[in-house]
Amino acid sequence: MTAIVQVQKLHKTYGATVAVEDISFEVQEGEIFGMVGPNGAGKTTTIECLEGLRKPDGGTVRVLGVDPQREGQNLCLRVGMQLQQSNLPDRMRVWEALDLYASFYPKAVDWKELLVELGLEEKRNTPFAKLSGGQKQRLFIALALLPDPQLVFLDELTTGLDPQARRAIWDLVREVRGRGKTVLLTTHFMEEAERLCDRIAILDHGKIVALDTPASLIQGLGAEERVVFNVDRPLPAGFEKDFSSPVRLDVQGEQVVIHSKNGRDVPLVSEVVTLLSEKHIQFRDLRTEQPNLEDVFLSLTGREMRA
Amino acid sequence: MFNTKSLTKMVWMEAKLFLREPVSAFFTLVFPLLMLFIFGSIFSNKPVPGMGDSQGVIDNLIPALTAMVIGMTGLMPITITLATYRENGILRRLRTTPVSPLVVMAAQLVVVFTMTTLGVLLLAAAGKLFYHVRFVGNIFSILGGFTLSSLSFFGIGFILAGVMPSARSAQIVAMVLLYPMLILSGAAWPRELMPNAVSKLSSFLPLTYVVNLLRGLWGGESWGHHLLDVGVLAGVLVLGVIISMKTFRWE
Numbered sequence: 001m002t003a004i005v006q007v008q009k010l011h012k013t014y015g016a017t018v019a020v021e022d023i024s025f026e027v028q029e030g031e032i033f034g035m036v037g038p039n040g041a042g043k044t045t046t047i048e049c050l051e052g053l054r055k056p057d058g059g060t061v062r063v064l065g066v067d068p069q070r071e072g073q074n075l076c077l078r079v080g081m082q083l084q085q086s087n088l089p090d091r092m093r094v095w096e097a098l099d100l101y102a103s104f105y106p107k108a109v110d111w112k113e114l115l116v117e118l119g120l121e122e123k124r125n126t127p128f129a130k131l132s133g134g135q136k137q138r139l140f141i142a143l144a145l146l147p148d149p150q151l152v153f154l155d156e157l158t159t160g161l162d163p164q165a166r167r168a169i170w171d172l173v174r175e176v177r178g179r180g181k182t183v184l185l186t187t188h189f190m191e192e193a194e195r196l197c198d199r200i201a202i203l204d205h206g207k208i209v210a211l212d213t214p215a216s217l218i219q220g221l222g223a224e225e226r227v228v229f230n231v232d233r234p235l236p237a238g239f240e241k242d243f244s245s246p247v248r249l250d251v252q253g254e255q256v257v258i259h260s261k262n263g264r265d266v267p268l269v270s271e272v273v274t275l276l277s278e279k280h281i282q283f284r285d286l287r288t289e290q291p292n293l294e295d296v297f298l299s300l301t302g303r304e305m306r307a
Numbered sequence: 308m309f310n311t312k313s314l315t316k317m318v319w320m321e322a323k324l325f326l327r328e329p330v331s332a333f334f335t336l337v338f339p340l341l342m343l344f345i346f347g348s349i350f351s352n353k354p355v356p357g358m359g360d361s362q363g364v365i366d367n368l369i370p371a372l373t374a375m376v377i378g379m380t381g382l383m384p385i386t387i388t389l390a391t392y393r394e395n396g397i398l399r400r401l402r403t404t405p406v407s408p409l410v411v412m413a414a415q416l417v418v419v420f421t422m423t424t425l426g427v428l429l430l431a432a433a434g435k436l437f438y439h440v441r442f443v444g445n446i447f448s449i450l451g452g453f454t455l456s457s458l459s460f461f462g463i464g465f466i467l468a469g470v471m472p473s474a475r476s477a478q479i480v481a482m483v484l485l486y487p488m489l490i491l492s493g494a495a496w497p498r499e500l501m502p503n504a505v506s507k508l509s510s511f512l513p514l515t516y517v518v519n520l521l522r523g524l525w526g527g528e529s530w531g532h533h534l535l536d537v538g539v540l541a542g543v544l545v546l547g548v549i550i551s552m553k554t555f556r557w558e
Contacts (some may be wrong), residue, residue: 083396092320102318104313105405
């Protein structure tokens, strides 16, 4: 594996505000790397420094081995970019945008194929202003793929999309990676980062507070998993003592919640079900609750992500 | 990167967008014709003793309306299009591609110049057809004067697009500059009929020099008679190119 993006002690301030404070990370070839964090965490500033749109105040940035500030012209032939705030003229049609942007690159891929692959074939004659949010983002992904880039930057790709459109875009991003391209994306949806990214950098107040795979981040949290179910009659006393490793019982009326540390030998849910059946206890509405990245963020920063 | 393939595509695209925008297409192509027919129905084109050698009202009107088209296309479409492109992030998207800012500006220039020419040709054709206008000038001479005047005014448009902070303010400033110019420069109403003080005021307006130059060349006068007009317009053109190159911003 080779590092396709290298960031060392990147620093950027706007007046008195420190937007990005000495952050360092690397993106490996072929991975989907996500920067996640609340608004104002410094995600977009970082990605725009990588794109060459902003000049860092300190630190070094290398994208595909070159400095984006000095060799932006060279870089934009090899990197696809989708920006958070960008547009096309309202009356420009989908095919016209692809045809026009293809003419900017000496070796563009066939835009007619992209049109089909990104599910825009039916919309080829639709003016930009008449597209839905999801369709606009599809078009921007198509424009980003025109130079057949090694690396694709996607900044807040699914913000403002409904859940269904968001899921469709996730599939697309996976397909982009499937073509052997490296993807660097930013999002403020923890769920998106968890589902989509191979590795995640969690940013808060301009710093990276955690960087790992989603699974390791959640596991490293040492967070609890929970099994929740309802009973008609109270549980027998000492029910929790029969578990193979310690659990905590929380009963509120009919509802029972069993808490346990993550990473048990026997999955908590199967142990709960076995014990309940052995003791002939009637139960209903059983479900498990896994910790997720929202919990990780909460434990790292002491704040809710959405707050 | 400045390549002709990008420029050709961009010109063709911008031309389509220009025609899809009803307001700019109307003011460039239809409005001058309406003015011609309104004036034409009020005045006939019989020679008027006070106006040059056997020139009629409509004979004088065609170059004046041409100046009006140049004033409108120079200040409005270029200014509004570029300022809107910047405000909406359309230039921001272009910035991430290898395309040169020169291609973006050149495409605007080519399209608006073509549309202006088209508007003026329609005007001249309608004048010939319906009012039998007399043209005594030299065709190359008038084309040269028209081109100089247009480019000079496009320069003003590029400057405004570059220095105005938003599309809205660019539009307002363009209108504030345009309307007094249309009225005072002689483009809509002959300067000979204005009070002396107003006529003096008009010498500060670039469009006045367009009207003078085009009326002169249309009426068969030589360039030597219009050195002042040519000087002023060339000066504005050079300033326009320098300032607009310096003030171009992607965002």
